[in-house]
Amino acid sequence: MKIDGEVTTGLGKAAYFLSQEFYTNEFKKNLGFVPFPGTLNVVVSEDNLDEINNIKNNCENIIKPDEGFGAVKYIKAVLNDNVKGAIVFPAKTTHEENYLEFIAFEKLRDKLNLKDGDIVCLEF
Structure with a gap:
């Protein structure tokens, strides 16, 4: 599946959760990287x-x-045809269903100079 979406600011809670050792260990083992603490x-x-x-x-x-x-839950994904990562589906979330949370090794807003309103492509 390949879909476009609009970058938006989240709630800032992912940094805490993605810093927890049991999550980072599992992502490292299963995806090959420790995600940047944020989505x-x-x-x-x-x-x-x-x-x-x-x-x-x-x-x-x-x-x-x-x-x-x-x-x-997580599924491997690629952002803009070249950034490997994953889409995460937390069991506990306050986001609407049409919010997808993408994780990667780096802080993507900085690496790709992304800001709210930019359109990105996700493939999974």
């Missing part, structure tokens, strides 16, 4: 929600957390 938030068209929800609901890549934290 790139991308709002996609609601026209894509059925397909995204189907992918999320059938995703078998799950990090089961330490007590007090939520599970996270």
